[in-house]
Amino acid sequence: MTFMYLMNNQKPLNYEVIESHVEYLKELKSQGKLMLCGPFTDYPGGMVIFLAEDLNEATKIAEADPFIASGFKSYEIRTIQLANEENNYLL
Template identity: 35%
Template sequence: MNRYLVMMFRRPHFDPAIVPLHQQFLEELRSQGRNEMSGPFGDKSGGAYLLHAESMDEARQIAHSDPAHTSGGWEITLYEWHAR
């Protein structure tokens, strides 16, 4: 599996009620062995997680099913990451 860095930034109209659903989504990924690590940025502007997937298409499909994305409250960008 490849690693993908999922960067998320809150939009001005984000709904704080979505945060627990997003956290649950990340926990489900962790239980599947797909979320290596995750966390918020210190300035509360958003956060990131390290996703394991077979391809960029699969990573995008997973990230776009995140409630943070489906709610429209976060801008999400993915990068294939070759971390060492």
């Protein structure tokens, strides 16, 4: 299943936590779970789109992100139903 966690800034970031977050994203990528991620340019936060078996695993993945685990960001999880050419954009 495809999930997204939306993050909201809670306190200013530092280099150490940013570096830990990047390493975490690299690990998700190496596991074939990371699909897309990045900060928002018009909102104080960012998102990570990823694959997980279920909501329980998705929650564990989000809560293990150093941004969230260290309290720098809060989060909300959403389940995404992908629309694409293969499924005729869910028509």
